[in-house]
Amino acid sequence: xxxxxxxxxxxxxxxxxxxxxxxxxxxxxxxxxxxxxxxxxxxxxxxxxxxxxxxxxxxxxxxxxxxxxxxxxxxxxxxxxxxxxxxxxxxxxxxxxxxxxxxxxxxxxxxxxxxxxxxxxxxxxxxxxxxxxxxxxxxxxxxxxxxxxxxxxxxxxxxxxxxxxxxxxxxxxxxxxxxxxxxxxxxxxxxxxxxxxxxxxxxxxxxxxxxxxxxxxxxxxxxxxxxxxxxxxxxxxxxxxxxxxxxxxxxxxxxxxxxxxxxxxxxxxxxxxxxxxxxxxxxxxxxxxxxxxxxxxxxxxxxxxxxxxxxxxxxxxxxxxxxxxxxxxxxxxxxxx
Amino acid sequence: xxxxxxxxxxxxxxxxxxxxxxxxxxxxxxxxxxxxxxxxxxxxxxxxxxxxxxxxxxxxxxxxxxxxxxxxxxxxxxxxxxxxxxxxxxxxxxxxxxxxxxxxxxxxxxxxxxxxxxxxxxxxxxxxxxxxxxxxxxxxxxxxxxxxxxxxxxxxxxxxxxxxxxxxxxxxxxxxxxxxxxxxxxxxxxxxxxxxxxxxxxxxxxxxxxxxxxxxxxxxxxxxxxxxxxxxxxxxxxxxxxxxxxxxxxxxxxxxxxxxxxxxxxxxxxxxxxxxxxxxxxxxxxxxxxxxxxxxxxxxxxxxxxxxxxxxxxxxxxxxxxxxxxxxxxxxxxxxxxxx
Numbered sequence: 001x002x003x004x005x006x007x008x009x010x011x012x013x014x015x016x017x018x019x020x021x022x023x024x025x026x027x028x029x030x031x032x033x034x035x036x037x038x039x040x041x042x043x044x045x046x047x048x049x050x051x052x053x054x055x056x057x058x059x060x061x062x063x064x065x066x067x068x069x070x071x072x073x074x075x076x077x078x079x080x081x082x083x084x085x086x087x088x089x090x091x092x093x094x095x096x097x098x099x100x101x102x103x104x105x106x107x108x109x110x111x112x113x114x115x116x117x118x119x120x121x122x123x124x125x126x127x128x129x130x131x132x133x134x135x136x137x138x139x140x141x142x143x144x145x146x147x148x149x150x151x152x153x154x155x156x157x158x159x160x161x162x163x164x165x166x167x168x169x170x171x172x173x174x175x176x177x178x179x180x181x182x183x184x185x186x187x188x189x190x191x192x193x194x195x196x197x198x199x200x201x202x203x204x205x206x207x208x209x210x211x212x213x214x215x216x217x218x219x220x221x222x223x224x225x226x227x228x229x230x231x232x233x234x235x236x237x238x239x240x241x242x243x244x245x246x247x248x249x250x251x252x253x254x255x256x257x258x259x260x261x262x263x264x265x266x267x268x269x270x271x272x273x274x275x276x277x278x279x280x281x282x283x284x285x286x287x288x289x290x291x292x293x294x295x296x297x298x299x300x301x302x303x304x305x306x307x308x309x310x311x312x313x314x315x316x317x318x319x320x321x322x323x324x325x326x327x328x329x330x331x332x333x334x335x336x337x
Numbered sequence: 338x339x340x341x342x343x344x345x346x347x348x349x350x351x352x353x354x355x356x357x358x359x360x361x362x363x364x365x366x367x368x369x370x371x372x373x374x375x376x377x378x379x380x381x382x383x384x385x386x387x388x389x390x391x392x393x394x395x396x397x398x399x400x401x402x403x404x405x406x407x408x409x410x411x412x413x414x415x416x417x418x419x420x421x422x423x424x425x426x427x428x429x430x431x432x433x434x435x436x437x438x439x440x441x442x443x444x445x446x447x448x449x450x451x452x453x454x455x456x457x458x459x460x461x462x463x464x465x466x467x468x469x470x471x472x473x474x475x476x477x478x479x480x481x482x483x484x485x486x487x488x489x490x491x492x493x494x495x496x497x498x499x500x501x502x503x504x505x506x507x508x509x510x511x512x513x514x515x516x517x518x519x520x521x522x523x524x525x526x527x528x529x530x531x532x533x534x535x536x537x538x539x540x541x542x543x544x545x546x547x548x549x550x551x552x553x554x555x556x557x558x559x560x561x562x563x564x565x566x567x568x569x570x571x572x573x574x575x576x577x578x579x580x581x582x583x584x585x586x587x588x589x590x591x592x593x594x595x596x597x598x599x600x601x602x603x604x605x606x607x608x609x610x611x612x613x614x615x616x617x618x619x620x621x622x623x624x625x626x627x628x629x630x631x632x633x634x635x636x637x638x639x640x641x642x643x644x645x646x647x648x649x650x651x652x653x654x655x656x657x658x659x660x661x662x663x664x665x666x667x668x669x670x671x672x673x674x675x676x677x
């Protein structure tokens with residue numbers, strides 16, 4: 001199942017005009033790939049550009065530069081007509097369940113829409129498919145004639161999932177699918193997403209800042225900071241031992257249920273800089289305790305410093321080596337309850 | 338048909354505004370009555386019984402010879418000769434007002450304009466035509482004109498605003514500047530100049546006014562679409578591969594209609610007022626057509642006959658007020674802050 005690249009993003013750049021010939025550099029050169037059947041998490045705080053990456057991949061906004069290869073075709077420069085033919089294969093799930101459903105359409109029509117656009121199918125067949133998909137998200141045909149506001153947030157999100165999987169896509173971009181939900185509902189949606197992934201062999205790009213959710217659903221994690229990916233690696237290893245200073249700070253910010261546990265919190269100084277005037281070198285320069293002068297001169301490349309672990313930091317190798325010899329990795333991995 | 342809860346709530350809010358609710362019914366009643374103007378005010382009888390047969394002169398033309406007359410041309414039922422011919426062998430049922438808007442009453446006891454009397458309930462205008470008949474026909478033509486103009490300008494305005502707001506960016510910018518230039522034209526003068534070049538008919542006038550009236554809705558619809566294009570469900574539709582036209586009409590427009598609907602009664606009001614003012618100035622509907630503006634103009638020219646000006650004013654004032662009340666009720670009904 002794994003091994004084949006479904007999506008390959010290379011040097012993706014997105015700048016938004018901010019007036020006065022200035023630009024918000026939301027994404028400045030991001031590369032990653034997703035294999036078939038794999039769930040990749042894109043993690044970062046608000047403003048790191050993770051949502052922008054998701055929207056660029058689906059061409060909901062036009063990327064400024066870079067290539068996006070999906071199923072062997074370059075999506076980044078494709079005309080809208082050809083792109084529309086590809087849309088059934090890549091779908092999206094949105095953060096706000098209610099906002100993403102047209103309030104004036106009954107559920108049946110909402111879920112039917114992507115099917116209607118995709119293949120030529122008789123209305124009867126389409127209805128069968130809609131019911132089938134609704135069953136898959138644990139709703140039934142009773143939902144067909146109801147309107148979005150008649151459902152709870154969790155149910156609305158499941159309708160969103162039904163719509164996203166109705167065309168049997170290979171890739172689903174999940175844009176913070178659980179951050180608008182109550183904690184109790186969150187687990188239910190995450191379970192559903194994992195089940196569907198196994199059942200249908202879906203690939204996910206899971207955009208989130210919810211580290212617990214990421215741990216639960218994703219195989220690999222890419223951590224973003226100010227428009228750049230700073231570290232990638234498998235979920236288990238990443239949570240066990242983050243190598244980049246930003247990843248460390250981010251992962252150690254997760255709350256633990258045990259108040260007596262002494263935390264080795266890794267804290268960054270200062271505030272996140274403006275994405276309009278990015279520092280010339282490493283975006284973390286000025287906040288990072290490891291920083292040296294070289295860090296302000298150029299942006300470090302993503303380098304594989306451990307097998308399967310790519311980190312964009314000049315100092316990571318050295319500092320991490322010192323760290324493990326000094327204290328060992330006795331930390332409890334964040335997010336494990 | 339099942340109503341969605343928001344629609345039901347709006348209907349309830351509309352009904353809760355008693356003034357607007359009743360205004361709507363009164364206006365509709367007046368409009369329906371005026372639609373039947375031909376059977377209320379006509380110079381032909383509704384029903385004629387002659388020599389054992391029934392005749393419907395309102396619907397059909399009969400020659401005078403049918404009633405034993407001499408001329409093979411259409412019978413003139415106001416002619417005493419014809420009336421006596423018919424009543425000898427049958428009877429006549431007249432409409433409540435035995436005058437059409439262009440029927441001249443030659444038997445006026447006083448020079449026209451004649452004051453209200455039992456024959457002409459509201460008097461006549463300065464050409465001896467029954468004022469009430471002209472009011473009924475004039476009301477009908479005003480409302481029909483207003484409705485058609487409102488409908489057409491809404492369709493154009495909504496499409497223009499939708500395209501502008503949905504695509505945004507340069508499309509929006511260029512469109513917006515063009516509209517600003519176009520709306521800078523002095524509308525009334527242009528209408529007067531154009532109306533003097535061609536003999537205005539109902540449809541000509543409609544077309545001329547449409548040139549300017551479509552802009553009234555553009556701003557509202559544009560704003561709604563600018564807002565809606567960033568909604569998640571619009572984004573979702575785009576991600577699904579729904580085409581632009583379909584997103585505009587299926588997803589955004591139904592949600593933008595709320596703002597549009599609240600404006601319609603006011604636009605209708607504006608259309609009627611514009612037509613009336615053109616008629617008043619003499620640049621409106623062709624001479625001889627019944628129109629409220631023309632009655633007002635006659636009232637101004639014949640100050641010695643105050644029934645002309647007063648009735649014209651009252652009818653216009655009542656009609657416009659009713660529409661404003663309806664408009665207010667519609668606006669209240671769609672007010673999202675009013676939830677109960």
